[in-house]
Amino acid sequence: KQEVTQIPAALSVPEGENLVLNCSFTDSAIYNLQWFRQDPGKGLTSLLLIQSSQREQTSGRLNASLDKSSGRSTLYIAASQPGDSATYLCAGAGNTPLVFGKGTRLSVIA
Amino acid sequence: DAMVIQNPRYQVTQFGKPVTLSCSQTLNHNVMYWYQQKSSQAPKLLFHYYDKDFNNEADTPDNFQSRRPNTSFCFLDIRSPGLGDAAMYLCATSKEQGGTYEQYFGPGTRLTVT
Secondary structure, three states: OOOEEEEOOEEEEEOOOOEEEEEEEOOOOOOEEEEEEEOOOOOEEEEEEEEOOOOEEEEOOEEEEEEOOOOEEEEEEOOOOHHHOEEEEEEEEOOOOOEEOOOEEEEEEO | OOOEEEEOOEEEEOOOOOEEEEEEEOOOOOEEEEEEEOOOOOOEEEEEEEOOEEEEOOOOOOOEEEEOOOOOEEEEEEOOOOHHHOEEEEEEEEOEEOOEEOOEEOOOEEEEEO
């Protein structure tokens, strides 16, 4: 059964800093890995989807990588801004629908 | 804009009083999902529909049921809500493309049980 772990659980950084969020999964037979953003009390917004055949995806200041062999994915956020403050969740999909990590709560301090 | 819509956004119900949450989508996706998310926890899949085929997660309580009358709509019925069912309920949709199912989420319904 797929298990997804995100470290750290919470992170606080000053504005402008580059940062990396980590996601690990136990079953390397995933079809794709998806990163989401969740603001307090809101739904999930899809940020990036990496298919199993891909190694990374980029969108603006965000870059997500996938290493199936090691069971890891990272989300890199460049030049962080206070508006990036949110919880970031990763989720892997294999033979079963998405399995989520608990997320990393990010605070960017102005 | 194509989207996933959930109604209501906030629902208050009494202990044991049946409640229905609704989800609609304009994406024409064939797969729809219901998740339960409690505070500071990961979303937990309750069930999903692949077209008309219903797939129930093994640990989803019998108290939770779902209906999908057509492609666009999906309902979550909680027959006898308990205090432990207070949570955010998230609806999502996806469409298979080359073996990949990218999921799109609605804004969620916050359920309070009094």
